[in-house]
Amino acid sequence: MNKQESSDELNLSNLLFKFGRYWYLFVLVPLVLLAATWVKVQTTAPVYRFHSTLQLADRATPGSRQAQEVLTPSESRNDLTSVEDEISVLTSASLVQQALDKLDFEVSYFDVTNSLINKLGDLKVQEHYQDAGYTVKLDTIAPQVTGVSLYLELRPDGFYHIQGEADKAYLTDMRTGAVLETIDNFTFNEVVRPGQLLRTRHLTLTITPTDSIRSLPEVAKRYFVINHPQALVGEYQGKLVVEPTERFARVLRLTTKGSVGGKETRFLNTLMETYVLNDLVDKNRKGSKTFEFIESQITKVADSLRRSEAALASFRASRGMVDAGAQSSSGIGKISELENQKAQLLTTRRTYESVLSALRTNSSEEAVSTWASAGVNDPVLDSQLSDLAQLTSQRAGLAVSANDDNPVLQALDSRIQSRRQSLQRSLTGLIRSSDATLADITNRLASIKTAINQMPENQRQEARLRTQTTLNDQNYNFLMQKRTEAALMLATNVSDKKIVDRAQLSDSAPESPKGKQLYMFAVLAGLMLPAGFLLLRDRTAQTVQSADELKRVTNAPFLGLIADAGRKIRLARMEMPRSAVTESFRTVRVNLQYVAAGPDRRVIGFTSSTSGEGKTFCCTNLAAELALSGRRTIIIETDMRKPTVAGYFGFDSRHAGLSSYLNGECTLAEAIQQPDIPNLAILAAGPIPENALELLEMPRMASLIAELRKSYDYVIVDAPPLGLVSEYYILNQYTDVTIFVVRHRYTQRNMLSQVQELAQRQTGNQQLYVLLNGVNFSSTYEYRYKSESAYYTA
Structure with missing residues (x-):
């Protein structure tokens, strides 16, 4: 547990140390983001939220509630108004279009203020509505260019100068929204009184100044934009939100957002008014159709009544009769009663046939209207037709915002078709039942009439005419009653929808931009971005980052680390005696003397994966430290392809060296050079040969190593890099200790596989060690304390 806590504390401290090294990023990035946020807040128009409320009816009714006596309580459920359908209608493009057609939103007015930030461009723009100081009246019959900023300037002579340009403009039919022409590189420059x-070809309008223009402040620019009708509908439809105030509530809350309060409140109010008006118009249309149907029936029945009354009066006058007498009153009464039943049954049967015919022609609305106007009392058909009317209303509401492929719409069509088929079967059965009843009444009438035939002919004819007149009079009175009811319903029609709250501002604080939140986000992002960048860089780094990483990746023992010299340093002991890099070489020298103790540990080879890792730097400086500690040391530079050792000690690179000795061009004594450092000898590479590899493979090289073993305490071999040439695999047979140099934050991790490969080639008492070079103590958490090591150096 303590080990885990210590590891967590180390990781956190390491992380904070890395962040501290780049403290300026944690200051600069937040400042830049805060400045960008300030510009954003200053240039973004504040957007406010506005709302209104609308109440729906509990159930759909064709007229006022006071005039409704058609549905029974048990059937009222079928006419419940669907909240979802009404929301779909309110948010439909057609209703939004109707509302916008009643508003003057086709032109938007803007000002570019004289603020300091607008010196960088037209960044801070303010929109106006009814207070711009002028109005633009469009000729909607003529096509107009939409979406282009048209700048307006009042000249000293009182004329308006209009100019604008755009890479692409659209000539639009304002009545339909159709794009008539796309204009590339559009320019406009006109003067108008x-x-x-x-x-003009692209604009037809009138600009009229208003009284408010005298009190308007000075602005940098004024311009207006003619909005595309369909784009305007899409904009308002997109930001309109309609939802119930509570679950299962029938009060809807309409919400929209915008930077100009006058436009948003007028839009919401006009939208609700249009919605309520459409509902009333729809009710009046249904009532008018019912009234017209009853009127047509009254005309027919009135004509029949006049003919029957005229026939009765004519018969009595021709026969000199006033009353047919009481003799036939009983039979005539029965005939009258049966004829009345037959007439009502025929009327009911015609109603059934009318409704059935309307259903077969898929006219559900006509079927419902015919049934409602007939006044037939049949609860079963009432329920079925009410259900059909509800399904049809739901489909009409959904069809506003859905196409024929919509699965919900298809399901409603299937339910409507099933209800129609069920009604057709019911009506067919009722018609058959009516026919049977009519046949029975006809038989009974025939029987009574046979009995009456026994009466005198005049009495019989008078009774027949009087019965026909009575029947027509009853039908006429019945239709007149229905006509009065329909007229009352039409006269008292009101919408079931009601505006509860007109549009108003929801909150005095803007919906956006929220300055405090944006500034807090900018600060957090300014801190998180550099932190994320540093963490990502650390996680994706492909180079060796620490000694711990070396220990995890390789099995070779770790010899030590060398501090970064910070500049071009050759011999640190001579140039920087009191530095961390000099102290680190002392430490490595002590470690090396410990692991390379004994007569069989005298030849030490230095190599690396590639050039630039400081192999020669470590080799020469460590050899200097060994020599200064009293050990007789010689450096053999075997990297004859790219020799650099001579330059470390100020020798001439053309002087005889290893290549000269191996070629037999000089003696060993002539090849060895003595620097100013006591106990140190240098056998530089000499002139660059063409056959470096072959020279190292000569027996003369083996003899050289054997001879130097006897003359020196340490033989330091500066070998070529493993990753570039293969000489070290030849030299490896002569070395007792191999030191593989890795440069901090330079050597690629994948190159460490060469350490493992080299370790497998070690035989006998040969040993391999890893040396980490170029460690910047001040920028490395693990070794930050060593940056003070120079203070402890004598």
């Missing part, structure tokens, strides 16, 4: 019609 206030109140005068400007008619």
